Amino acid sequence: MLKYNCTYTYERLIEMLKGKTVLLGVSGSIAAYKIANLARMLTKLHCEVHVLMTENAANFIHPLTFETLTQHKCLIDTFDRNFEYSVEHVALAKKADAVLIAPASANVIGKIANGIADDMLTTTVMACPCKKIISPAMNHNMFHNPIVQENIEKLRRYGYEIVAPDHGMLANGDDGDGRMPEPEILLKYILREIYHEKDLAGKKVLVTAGATREAIDPVRYITNHSTGKMGFALAEAAAYRGAEVTLVYGKTEAEFPMFVKPVSIFSAEDMFNAVTSAAPEQDIIIKAAAVADYRPAEIADEKIKKSDSELSIKLERTKDILGHLGEHKRDGQILCGFAMETSNVIENAEEKLKRKNLDLICANSLRQEGAGFGSDTNIITVITKDGKTELGKMTKFEAANAILDIISAKTHQ
Ligand code: CTP
Numbered sequence: 163m164l165k166y167n168c169t170y171t172y173e174r175l176i177e178m179l180k181g182k183t184v185l186l187g188v189s190g191s192i193a194a195y196k197i198a199n200l201a202r203m204l205t206k207l208h209c210e211v212h213v214l215m216t217e218n219a220a221n222f223i224h225p226l227t228f229e230t231l232t233q234h235k236c237l238i239d240t241f242d243r244n245f246e247y248s249v250e251h252v253a254l255a256k257k258a259d260a261v262l263i264a265p266a267s268a269n270v271i272g273k274i275a276n277g278i279a280d281d282m283l284t285t286t287v288m289a290c291p292c293k294k295i296i297s298p299a300m301n302h303n304m305f306h307n308p309i310v311q312e313n314i315e316k317l318r319r320y321g322y323e324i325v326a327p328d329h330g331m332l333a334n335g336d337d338g339d340g341r342m343p344e345p346e347i348l349l350k351y352i353l354r355e356i357y358h359e360k361d362l363a364g365k366k367v368l369v370t371a372g373a374t375r376e377a378i379d380p381v382r383y384i385t386n387h388s389t390g391k392m393g394f395a396l397a398e399a400a401a402y403r404g405a406e407v408t409l410v411y412g413k414t415e416a417e418f419p420m421f422v423k424p425v426s427i428f429s430a431e432d433m434f435n436a437v438t439s440a441a442p443e444q445d446i447i448i449k450a451a452a453v454a455d456y457r458p459a460e461i462a463d464e465k466i467k468k469s470d471s472e473l474s475i476k477l478e479r480t481k482d483i484l485g486h487l488g489e490h491k492r493d494g495q496i497l498c499g500f501a502m503e504t505s506n507v508i509e510n511a512e513e514k515l516k517r518k519n520l521d522l523i524c525a526n527s528l529r530q531e532g533a534g535f536g537s538d539t540n541i542i543t544v545i546t547k548d549g550k551t552e553l554g555k556m557t558k559f560e561a562a563n564a565i566l567d568i569i570s571a572k573t574h575q
Contacts, residue, residue: 180208182259182356185290187283188228190218191265192333193299193342198223200264200345201231204352212237212254214283216270237282251282255289260355263287264325265299265342268310274322275313293355297325297348302338325351350420353402358563360404361570367405368444369397369422370437370451370483372414374430378475379462386452387535390414392500393450395562397422403566405446410436412451415536430454430480437483441490446569448498449484450524456480488519496572498565499523502534511545521572522546524565544568 184204188194197213204211213228214237225236237254263270263283270283274296279285287294296317304310305327318324325348328341342348371393375383390411397409398419407422410433418424425440427433430453441447456477466473484499491497499520501511504527511525525543526533532555533541540561544551546568553564 176208178357179353181210183210183212183254183257184352184356185254185258185261185286186211186213186228187215187261187263187266187270187287188213188219188223189216189263189265189267189270189283190222191267191299191342192222193265194219194222196342196345197264198227198231200262200348201228203345203349205232209356210234212258214238214254214286216267216281216283218267218269237286239282251286252289255286255291258290258292260293260295260352261287261290262295262297262348262352264295264297264348266296268298268300268304268307268313271296271298271310271313271317275316293321293323295323295325295348295351295355297342297351298327298340299342300327300340301332301334302336302340305338305340323351347420354421358402362400362446362566362573363404365405365445365573366408366443367397367400367446367448368408368410368437368440369393369400369448370410370433370453371397372412373452374412374433374454374480375428376430376454376457376480377428377461378458379464379466381465384454384456384458385413386454388413388452389416389536390451391416391536391538392540392558392562393448394419395558396448396450396565399559399562399566400446400448403570408440408444410440410451430457430483434481434483434486438486438490441487442492444495445573446496446498447487448565448569449487450500452502453483454480455482482518484518484520491519496521496569498569501525502528504528508543508545508550511543515545515547522565522568546572 188197201211211232212234228236273284279288327339328343329339330341332338332340372390373386373388375385377383394416397407401407401421409422410425412427425436427436457480459476459478497520501514501523503510507525507527511523515523523545528534530541532539539555540558541555542553542561553561
């Protein structure tokens with residue numbers, strides 16, 4: 163039995179981000195104050211952070227705030243010659259692993275979209291070969307102005323990533339679109355660019371998560387304890403590794419992952435339809451959902467009223483989705499199942515691996531503390547036809563990455 167010794171701990175995350183250079187371009191909007199928090203989060207993750215501000219931005223937040231947080235001079239004026247780089251903007255542009263312009267005002271968006279480079283921020287961005295992320299923040303009407311929208315579209319066409327602004331109360335008290343998302347969200351956009359090698363780039367990955375619900379009547383249904391945490395962790399980790407992820411999910415209680423295409427389902431039958439219609443184009447399918455094996459044979463049209471006698475519900479089998487996928491697996495497609503057991507964990511999982519024609523199965527025991535429903539950790543043994551790998555106790559995100567390491571190695575075989 164192999165012991166997995168490469169976990170995605172916080173230390174590992176730092177190791178992966180250490181030495182990465184992130185440029186934060188801040189333009190004139192009240193949301194500029196939120197970027198101080200983002201700069202702090204990035205430096206805590208050991209990233210090298212440089213802040214470039216427009217002159218207008220300096221009216222909203224003092225450059226000293228960023229200089230204190232990043233330990234680097236905040237760059238505003240192209241003609242300031244008193245610091246470390248000879249040709250500032252070119253040197254920084256070369257070094258950057260990711261650039262985020264947030265908040266991006268209509269003015270800055272317009273300039274970049276139309277090739278105007280007349281200050282430190284715009285000249286640097288123009289010289290950057292790395293990925294550029296833009297987070298527009300402005301008044302609702304400004305944001306929906308067709309000129310601004312056309313500029314945004316143009317940037318998108320040129321490969322800029324646009325962070326959709328939130329809807330909510332804006333600086334002037336109006337309700338509308340144009341709020342810059344919170345720094346935690348912006349951090350995820352940056353991490354997606356610089357965290358982890360993109361070993362799943364170009365791969366289509368379908369993940370299922372959560373519990374199916376089988377209706378009894380218009381009020382009630384049968385379900386299980388799955389919270390979707392393991393499936394969500396797998397979907398998020400695969401997206402960070404460059405995959406195009408479709409997430410088919412039922413009832414869940416976990417925070418929904420970013421950067422995935424969501425497909426919401428109710429029952430096992432819905433999941434069967436969603437998964438089998440998307441399956442032929444997928445390179446990797448991971449079935450982490452807890453699917454009902456039985457459903458009520460009939461769903462009552464009206465609410466079932468109580469009486470003094472006993473009530474039995476006749477159940478019938480649902481379709482085995484994974485079994486169906488195994489039967490119809492195309493060449494080169496990788497199929498990964500899960501087996502949560504209460505006894506004979508490895509034997510049962512090995513039997514499912516063969517019966518369902520899987521490439522790997524992730525076995526865990528509901529009886530082990532730190533594994534199973536709802537907890538943030540899992541204790542998984544990954545079984546392939548070549549052998550078993552014990553992952554040990556780790557967070558579900560770490561376990562997701564460990565499983566993806568094994569899958570990724572298979573895709574490169
Ligand atoms: N699964 C599925 N469709 C079903 C039931 C299960 O696709 N109708 C998938 C699950 O998503 C999981 C794997 O099959 O990846 C194993 O699920 P599990 O319930 O442990 O296994 P079963 O095949 O249902 O076997 P048993 O009930 O005998 O344990």
